[in-house]
Amino acid sequence: MSDEQTSNPAQRIRPFRQAKASPETLKRLKQHLGVLSTVALKHLDQSLPWYRGLRPEERAALGLVAQKGIASFVSWYERPTTSPQWVLNDVFGAAPTELTRSISLQKALQLIRTIVEVVESQVPDIAPEAEHTQLREAVLRYSREVAFAAADVYARAAETRGAWDSRLEALVVDAVMRGESQDSLRSRIAAVGWKSHENILVMIGATPASSQVGFVSELRRAAARYARDSLVGVHGERAILMLGGVEADRAGLDRLATFFGEGPVVYSPLAPTLKEASASAKAAFAAIAAAKAWPLAPRPVDADDLWPERVMNNDSEAREALVSGIYKPLIKAGNGLIETLSSYLSLGHSLEGTARELFVHANTVRYRLKRVCDVTGWDPLVPREAFVLQTALVVGRLDAETTEILSETRQSVPRKSLTTL
Incomplete structure (x- = not known):
């Protein structure tokens, strides 16, 4: 082999070759499926205090995952594969939503570790001594694939949750703009953790040309310095920032305006209560629509400072x-x-x-x-x-x-x- 070939790490790594299991070991594994599942669930209950504290339906969902994991291991050991996708579908396909709602990723990995320990402890009773090492290595490799699959499940759940939170924020902002009834608005706004009921202000400007996801998180993080609550909604090319419990002076608003894209940025009159927030938000929307008529306007500009332009724009x-x-x-x-x-x-x-x-x-x-x-x-x-x-x-x-x-x-x-x- 040439020096060039040996210097490439990717060429030195050989694909894992799973030794073929003997028919007798496979037969005993299949016979012990029920025993392994029973022992695993019993061991979970004894060794993990948080597992005992779950509701019955949550424990049932996790028990289903454990049983699926053991049964899937037997199928994989009989026909090894290098693709981890089957783990995600076979093990976690039954209850990914229940899993992420019931326990954290750290607890999920504790559950996987406990099941692996149970299976390893049963190796001497399942396989002949000559196959102990081979079976243990297979269990370890399988547990690695399951751990990666669990991380993937939680990552996807976090992405979905983040996307849903953003949509919910946008719906709340839209409800304020449309002036929904107070009961409906309180219900929606409580769902996003909004607690302020006074000193509400709305800022509107263009979304920046950069990544929208990064812009929203940066704007929300900066707004936390000047207000107790904040919501960000993106409506097409416009970004809407709703602040509650505002404590910022003009300098704070100037700082927040830098996060918006090019063009005018307006802020609404300060609404004393949530009831007046809709009228305040409508004033900001009318102002941003008429702001182009005052090219030398400050940035941000008070919506009330644009009264003449708004009147000429039929406000x-x-x-x-x-x-x-x-x-x-x-x-x-x-x-x-x-x-x-x-x-x-x-x-x-x-x-x-x-x-x-x-x-x-x-x-x-x-x-x-x-x-x-x-x-x-x-x-x-x-x-x-x-x-x-x-x-x-x-x-x-x-x-x-x-x-x-x-x-x-x-x-x-x-x-x-x-x-x-």
């Missing part, structure tokens, strides 16, 4: 928010705030021009604009916030109810008094 909730959150408070505040804001915006944000238009001092204009900020939370001196305020004026004027309120206010307040401040 009735944003329209109502502008009227109830900005326009109506300005009307009720009086003191010429509506007139001052309208003039200031229409005259190109000029304090002097507004003062001349209203026949007041420029400081009066500054005071009224500061009052607008105090009443609405939006500063007309900031260009983007001035755009939000201007949209609120347009929407409010088109609203029939607010038009009537404004008309009544103007009739009750003399024109002269509007220019006294």
Whole structure:
């Protein structure tokens, strides 16, 4: 043999050749099947305390696996094979679900070890002395194949469980988006281990181009630093992160936004309870649909900061928010705030021009604009916030109810008094 051939480990390894069992040994093995199964189950009960603590149906399932394993060994010993697939089908095919639900992989391997010890202890009674070594080696090789098959069963069960958990998370997120009844939502959300009932927030962005599985696990792990509970749902090209018991500040949201793909990322208003979570989530969905209209928006951006774009995208909730959150408070505040804001915006944000238009001092204009900020939370001196305020004026004027309120206010307040401040 050449040096090149001897240097290749794969060429030096020879396939295992199982010595053929004698007809007498095979006959005695088949005769001892019942004895081996009985002794194995008795030994399991005596040597494994956790086995005694199982429910009857769980012990029956494991007993079936043990009996199948011993019977399969006899068939394999008669016709040895190098393929481990038969072990998975023959031994664990009867009760893989019951096995993974009843015991852990560590306990399953303890069960296999116990059965192997029982079979080895019976070798002197089954085979002649000349075949003791051969039979013991066969038992050890068979136990190795069974152990690998058990690991495969548990690995597949873990993959299935992980896939099911992801689907269940996506269903819960979808239920929140659709605003399902509280009873149904509580039942679904409890199934995924969700415990928070306050401070709920939803973030939406694009899924990254990288592996979706890795993205979900990384996002969930990062979210644990900023919230007590988190759910991740992937809807096509969009990823949805639902947080409960949020404790994060803006810096935390900025960190979470880095896990999403390219494009805008929005977050919803903070829902005080689970009941309001659906409306909060819908606001985030409406915002992500309109976010492209504001290319310079921060990342992530508050869904409420996109009220103007959402209104232009036919979002009735944003329209109502502008009227109830900005326009109506300005009307009720009086003191010429509506007139001052309208003039200031229409005259190109000029304090002097507004003062001349209203026949007041420029400081009066500054005071009224500061009052607008105090009443609405939006500063007309900031260009983007001035755009939000201007949209609120347009929407409010088109609203029939607010038009009537404004008309009544103007009739009750003399024109002269509007220019006294």
